[in-house]
Amino acid sequence: MFTLTRKTDYALVALAGLAESGARNPDPISARELSQRYHLPLPILMKVLKELHRAGIIRSQRGVNGGYALADSPADITLGDVLAAIEGPVRLTACCEEEDAHAQAGCDLEARCPITRSVQRFNGRINGIIARVTLADLLGSEVDVPLHAIGLPPRRRSRAALNARA
Amino acid sequence: MFTLTRKTDYALVALAGLAESGARNPDPISARELSQRYHLPLPILMKVLKELHRAGIIRSQRGVNGGYALADSPADITLGDVLAAIEGPVRLTACCEEEDAHAQAGCDLEARCPITRSVQRFNGRINGIIARVTLADLLGSEVDVPLHAIGLPPRRRSRAALNARA
DNA sequence: TTGATATGGGATAACAACAGTCCTATATTA
DNA sequence: TAATATAGGACTGTTGTTATCCCATATCAA
Numbered sequence: 001m002f003t004l005t006r007k008t009d010y011a012l013v014a015l016a017g018l019a020e021s022g023a024r025n026p027d028p029i030s031a032r033e034l035s036q037r038y039h040l041p042l043p044i045l046m047k048v049l050k051e052l053h054r055a056g057i058i059r060s061q062r063g064v065n066g067g068y069a070l071a072d073s074p075a076d077i078t079l080g081d082v083l084a085a086i087e088g089p090v091r092l093t094a095c096c097e098e099e100d101a102h103a104q105a106g107c108d109l110e111a112r113c114p115i116t117r118s119v120q121r122f123n124g125r126i127n128g129i130i131a132r133v134t135l136a137d138l139l140g141s142e143v144d145v146p147l148h149a150i151g152l153p154p155r156r157r158s159r160a161a162l163n164a165r166a
Numbered sequence: 167m168f169t170l171t172r173k174t175d176y177a178l179v180a181l182a183g184l185a186e187s188g189a190r191n192p193d194p195i196s197a198r199e200l201s202q203r204y205h206l207p208l209p210i211l212m213k214v215l216k217e218l219h220r221a222g223i224i225r226s227q228r229g230v231n232g233g234y235a236l237a238d239s240p241a242d243i244t245l246g247d248v249l250a251a252i253e254g255p256v257r258l259t260a261c262c263e264e265e266d267a268h269a270q271a272g273c274d275l276e277a278r279c280p281i282t283r284s285v286q287r288f289n290g291r292i293n294g295i296i297a298r299v300t301l302a303d304l305l306g307s308e309v310d311v312p313l314h315a316i317g318l319p320p321r322r323r324s325r326a327a328l329n330a331r332a
Numbered sequence: 333t334t335g336a337t338a339t340g341g342g343a344t345a346a347c348a349a350c351a352g353t354c355c356t357a358t359a360t361t362a
Numbered sequence: 363t364a365a366t367a368t369a370g371g372a373c374t375g376t377t378g379t380t381a382t383c384c385c386a387t388a389t390c391a392a
Contacts, residue, residue: 001253001254001255001256001257002168002249002253002256002257002258002292003257003258003259004258004259005378005379005380006379006380007379007380009259012281012285013279013280013281016280016281017280020280030337030338030339031338031339032337032338037278038278038279038280039278041380041381043381043382043383044380044381044382046338046339047381049339050339050340050341053339053340054340054341060338060339060340061338061339061388061389062337062338062339062340062387062388062389063336063337063338063339063387063388063389063390064336064337064338064389064390064391065337065338065389065390066337066338066339066388066389066390067338067339068339083168087167087168088167089167090167090168091167091168091169092168092169092170093169093170093175112203112204112205113179113204114179114182114183114186114204114305115178115179115182115304115305118303118304118305118306119178119304122299122304126168133288137284138281138284138285138288139280139281139284140284171349171350171351172350172351172352173350173351196366196367196368197367197368198366198367207351207352209352209353209354210351210352210353212367212368212369213352215368216368216369216370219368219369220369220370226367226368226369227359227360227367227368228358228359228360228366228367228368228369229358229359229360229361229365229366229367229368230360230361230362230365230366230367231360231361231366231367232359232360232361232366232367232368233367233368234368
């Protein structure tokens with residue numbers, strides 16, 4: 001279904017909160033405060049924030065009055081960064097390994113597979129897109145901007161629509 | 167991770183096989199033959215083919231010399247059709263319900279969520295893209311064609327790369 | 333120095349989705 | 363009638379997600 005995990009949801013909301021707040025105030029925000037502001041379950045949010053910190057997306061301040069703040073400008077934090085931090089690298093199939101890895105582990109039909117090349121190329125496109133959508137885009141409801149000049153042929157009718165007609 | 171399920175993998179390979187074969191020969195191909203040709207596990211492949219048939223993507227012929235064939239030209243079968251048939255509709259989050267549905271079921275932070283609109287828009291973009299990538303594209307290793315004029319700003323360095331530098 | 337606050341790093345268990353197997357019914361052909 | 367092949371669904375083991383909890387460490391203020 002291509003659905004984001006709930007942890008990723010929480011991560012995006014929390015990052016949006018940090019971005020909005022950080023624009024006005026340099027003080028870090030605690031997990032508890034974020035949890036209350038957006039009604040996110042505290043234990044899971046804490047876990048998510050730890051993972052974002054480990055990935056270098058946010059910086060932390062321990063102790064009283066501590067909390068988290070973005071490590072970079074919202075325009076420099078991408079959806080790809082967040083997905084990689086929470087869910088791991090985006091790979092459509094097992095044959096879409098990272099460049100450096102010893103590729104093609106697991107799939108034994110590789111040799112005669114008619115779609116490996118295309119799937120790998122499409123996987124690259126997806127990674128290219130999520131590497132360009134930034135937190136600033138998500139905040140500004142400007143997702144259309146980085147994607148609007150996409151230049152594709154007209155959208156096809158869905159199969160469901162075709163069947164409904166018959 | 168955005169990973170396709172194995173059933174979707176099998177579906178795409180099987181459809182590619184049907185497309186290639188159907189271009190030369192109108193006879194249907196059995197599940198067993200597809201299984202042998204591409205080394206796909208037969209029981210799961212049979213299940214997948216049934217689901218593709220129920221979705222109207224392929225047509226079937228029962229009995230001796232029976233099997234499956236594409237219901238349409240490869241240029242008219244989209245990745246979106248296949249994903250919807252095997253994995254259900256593509257939704258990034260719970261707040262990306264189908265247009266007709268009674269939306270926003272489940273997420274209780276909806277009201278103050280800072281990213282709902284943008285995520286919904288991005289979800290729409292993804293559905294637009296998978297509705298334009300066809301089986302013919304996947305077969306012809308021409309996925310670049312429908313996506314190449316994407317006109318996006320340069321790809322950003324990944325966070326991992328930035329951290330490695332430090 | 334002590335206590336309160338907050339993050340850092342796991343360990344662990346409940347739950348849902350996926351992957352895979354199996355059985356029976358139905359249709360078609362030889 | 364026998365063999366082949368799809369139609370439909372029940373069922374189970376595995377995996378990944380979701381969620382909770384515990385203890386260690388750092389910081390600040392009284």
